[in-house]
Amino acid sequence: MFDYLIVGAGFAGSVLAERLASEGNKKILIIDKREHIAGNAYDYYNNDGILIHKYGPHIFHTNSKEVFEYLGQFTPWRPYEHKVLGSVDGQLVPIPINLNTINQLYGLNLNSSEVEDFFASRAEKVAGVKTSEDVVVSKVGRELYEKFFRGYTRKMWDLDPSELDASVTARVPTRTNRDDRYFTDTYQAMPLHGYTQMFQKMLSHPNIKVMLNTDYKEIIDFIPYHNLIFTGPVDEYFNYCYGKLPYRSLEFKFETIDQEVFQPTGTVNYPNDQLYTRITDFKYLTGQKHPKTAVVYEFPKAEGDPYYPVPRPENAELYKKYQQLASSMTNTYFVGRLATYKYYNMDQVVAQALTTFKKIMQGQPETYINGQNILQS
Template identity: 70%
Template structure:
C-alpha cells in the first residue's frame, strides 16, 4: 500500500515525491509514461559524449531563495547568465532589444536617454491592450515588431500575434541600457552535472519507488494507494470528456559539428524565413570541454508532445471546465504545467509543488523543512 501515487517524474512530481518521502516519511510510488525521469528537463550524453537536452534547452533562473536553496540540496551549480542573439537584417543582434541592438541595427550612436525617445516616437498605443501585437507595437513600434516578433510568433504558435492573448509577449522586456542578459533574476545557474543527475539525487530515497514506461490509466486500478498527485495533462485525466486542450509542440533536431564552438552565443533566434525558431549550442549551457559541439534546432509543430498551452479565450474557458471537475475529484491533487494548463518556468513549478506540500502537511511554508 502506497500513501501516495504520483503521476509524472518531472519537477512537480519529483519535488513532491522527495518531500513526502524524506520530509514526511510517506511511501511514494512515482510513475512516468516515458522511460526516464526529469520530464522535459531530462538530459543525457549523446554518441559523441556531449551532454545534450533531449527536449531542448532549460535555463534555470529564479528570484526565489526558497526554490534555489531547495534545489541546492541535490546539485552543485555552475554560474551561468543566458545571452541570446537574433538574426535580423543579416546581423546578429542582442535580444531582448537593448541599446546595442538599436545602435547596430540602424548604425546609430544613441544614448540610453535618446533610446527612450526613439521608442516613444515609434510606439503605437492601443486604446485597449488585448493581443500580443498590441503589447509589442505599444512598446517599440511596428517596424521592430515586424523585424523581431511577428514572424517568430507565427512560427512558434501557428497564429499571428494579433490572434494571441497579450500574456504571450507581456513579459518580454525592452531595455534602454546595454544589459544583454536574457534574464535578470537573482539566481541564475545550471546544474553542474546536468538536470538528470539532480533528479536522480532528489529521488534517491528508500521510501520512493519509481516505475518508468508505465501509463497511469492502465495501472491505477491495480496499485493500492491512498491519494494521487497528478502532473499530466488535465484533459487526459478526465479522458478528454470536454474535448482536448490545444497545445503547440516542438520537434528537436540535433547536429554535431567537428569544431569546439560554432555560433557566437548560446542561442540564436531566427525571426526570419528559416522553418526553425532558434538554435542552441549545448556546450555554452553545460560548460563541458569537448573538441566537438552539438546544436539543437527547434521546429514548432501543431502535433506532438504538449509543450505550450495556447493562450486564447476559448481555451481558457475549456480549461475552466476541467478545473471544476478537478476540484470535485476527491483524493486527487493536480499540480504542474500540464495539470493547470499554464506555461510555467521551472522555478514556478518547484514553488507550486512546495506550496502543495505545505498545504498537505498543514505547515506554513516558512515552517516546512526543505530537506532532512
C-alpha cells in the same frame, strides 16, 4: 499500500515525491510513461559524449532563494547567464531588444535616455492592450514588431500575434540599457552535472519507488494507494470529456559539429526566414569541455508532445470546465504545467510543488489545483 501515487516524474512530481518521502515520511510510488525521469528537463550524453537536453534547452533562473536553495540540496550549481542573439537584417543583434540592438541595427550612437525617446517616437497608441501585437506595437512600434516578433510568433504558434493573448510577448522585455542577458533573475545557474543527475538524487530516498515506461491507466486499478498527485494533462485525466486542450509542440533536430563552438552565444533566434525558430549550442549551457559541440534546431508544430498551452480566451474557458471537474475530486492533487494548463518556468513549477506540499502537511482539505485549495477558492 502507498501513501501517494504520483503520475509524472518531472519537476512537479519529483519535488512532491522527495518532500513527502523525506519530510512527511510517506511511502511514494512515482510513475512516468517515458523511459526516463526528469520530464522535459531530461539531459543525457550523446554518442559523441556531449551533454544535450533531449527536449530543447532548459536554462534555470529564479528570484526565489527558497527554490534555488531547495534544488541546491541535490546539485552543485554552475553560474551561467544566458545570452540570445537574433538574426535580423543579415546581422546578429542582442535579444531582448536593448540599447546595443538599436545602435547596431540602425547605425546609431544613442544613450539610454535617447533610446527611450526613440521607442516613444515609434510606439503606437493602443486603446486597451489585449493581444501580443498590441503589447509590442504600443512599446516599440510596428517596424521593430515586424523585424523581431511577428515572424517568430507566427512560426511558434501558427497564429498571428494579433490572435494571441498579450502574455506571450509580454514575457520578452524591452530594455533601454546595455544589459544583454536574456534573464535578469537574482539566481542564474545550471546544475553542474546536468538535470538528470539532480533528479536522480532527488528521487533516491528509500521511501520512493520509481516505475518508468508506465501509463497510469494501466496500473491505477491494481496498485493500492491513499492519495493521487497528477501532473499530466488535466484533459487526459478526464478522458477529454469536454474536448482536447490545444498545445503547440516542437520537433528537434540535433547535430554534432566538429568544432569547439558553433555560434557566438548559447542561442540564436531566427524570427524571419528559416523554418526553425532558434538554434542552441549546448556547450555554452553546460560548460562542458569537449573538442566538438552539439546543437539543436527547433521546429514548432501542431502535433506531438504537449509543450506550450495556447493562450487564447476560448482555451482558458475550456480549461475552467476541467478545473471544475478537478474540484469535485477528493484525495487528488493536480500540479504542474500540464495539470493546470499554464506555461510555467521550471522554478515556478518547483515553487508550486513546495506550496502544495506545505498545504498537504498542514492537513488542509484534500483537493488542490495549481497549489490552491479549490474547494474554497
